[in-house]
Amino acid sequence: MSQFNSTVGEIALLGATQGVGKQCLLLLLSNRMKVRVLARNPSMLSYLKKDFGELMTIVKGDATRLEDVEELISSSVTHVISSLGSKTIGKTTLVETGVSNTVKAMLKQDKPMRIAIITSAGILDVKQSWFFDNILKKYIIHNVYQDLANSERALCQLTKDSKITYAIVRPPQLVDSPITLDFEFGEDNNYPKGTSKVTRQDVASFLLRSLFDEKLQGNRSFNLNSKREIPTKLDIDEMLKETLSPTLFIIWKVLKTIVKIGLTGLVLYSLKTLFNK
Ligand SMILES: NC(=O)c1ccc[n+]([C@@H]2O[C@H](COP(=O)([O-])OP(=O)(O)OC[C@H]3O[C@@H](n4cnc5c(N)ncnc54)[C@H](OP(=O)(O)O)[C@@H]3O)[C@@H](O)[C@H]2O)c1
Numbered sequence: 001m002s003q004f005n006s007t008v009g010e011i012a013l014l015g016a017t018q019g020v021g022k023q024c025l026l027l028l029l030s031n032r033m034k035v036r037v038l039a040r041n042p043s044m045l046s047y048l049k050k051d052f053g054e055l056m057t058i059v060k061g062d063a064t065r066l067e068d069v070e071e072l073i074s075s076s077v078t079h080v081i082s083s084l085g086s087k088t089i090g091k092t093t094l095v096e097t098g099v100s101n102t103v104k105a106m107l108k109q110d111k112p113m114r115i116a117i118i119t120s121a122g123i124l125d126v127k128q129s130w131f132f133d134n135i136l137k138k139y140i141i142h143n144v145y146q147d148l149a150n151s152e153r154a155l156c157q158l159t160k161d162s163k164i165t166y167a168i169v170r171p172p173q174l175v176d177s178p179i180t181l182d183f184e185f186g187e188d189n190n191y192p193k194g195t196s197k198v199t200r201q202d203v204a205s206f207l208l209r210s211l212f213d214e215k216l217q218g219n220r221s222f223n224l225n226s227k228r229e230i231p232t233k234l235d236i237d238e239m240l241k242e243t244l245s246p247t248l249f250i251i252w253k254v255l256k257t258i259v260k261i262g263l264t265g266l267v268l269y270s271l272k273t274l275f276n277k
């Protein structure tokens with residue numbers, strides 16, 4: 001991170017407790033950068049306090065509350081990363097509201113600042129697989145995409161004619177695997193060919209790069225795609241736990257157990273009748 005210079009003050013981070021945002025936080029702290037973090041539940045970051053307490057200020061708050069975000073964006077902040085995301089597939093305005101509040105708080109500082117936000121390559125008008133284009137995008141995660149697209153629109157509108165510049169980073173499917181730095185980026189509507197996957201650590205590294213790399217300055221939108229096949233483990237339980245309400249998730253677990261018991265019973269009954277013949 002040799003490009004960091006004296007014009008870099010504190011980095012404000014939204015969404016640092018999980019996912020890509022957490023990877024950004026770890027990268028920043030391991031490079032001894034000063035960070036201000038907005039967290040609804042600060043105890044999720046308490047494991048970092050012992051070694052990095054002097055570098056990290058945690059503001060307890062919610063991105064949908066403007067006053068909380070204003071406390072995060074103090075006068076010492078020069079760069080901001082928003083990696084907000086909601087776990088729901090229902091209608092949501094979380095990311096749009098969070099990004100709007102962040103830009104409003106930055107405008108209040110009335111000085112040159114840079115922000116990088118994460119949205120998704122899924123909002124591009126680019127053909128991917130049949131299942132993705134016709135099922136997932138249309139019927140399952142359309143609300144999430146709507147919120148992300150609205151957040152981009154809000155970012156562009158609110159920063160117009162201001163001292164703030166932005167980078168929009170649009171990854172394809174996110175995977176929890178180690179950093180590779182083996183991915184490409186296209187700009188605006190150009191989506192590079194690849195495996196339609198990228199690791200969260202790679203996205204975090206690019207969010208930081210989009211803030212500080214001299215060649216990536218100005219108002220830009222970057223579409224990422226990895227060149228290498230990254231193995232993914234599809235954990236249905238984990239996926240449903242994140243998207244269903246607690247009651248629906250319990251119903252799913254009960255149904256799954258009933259089906260398992262039923263199938264085991266069926267197998268045992270078949271074996272018994274086989275041996276009794
Ligand atoms: N999953 C994919 O394959 C994929 C692909 C492309 C793009 N994306 C987008 O990439 C972004 C990051 O995804 P991710 O899976 O890495 O992140 P994630 O695990 O969903 O984490 C989201 C972060 O946002 C925080 N957050 C949520 N609501 C908040 C609120 N009201 N106030 C403050 N913080 C709040 C969460 O904090 P808490 O710990 O308090 O919940 C968490 O730290 C999302 O916008 C997602 O839609 C995802």
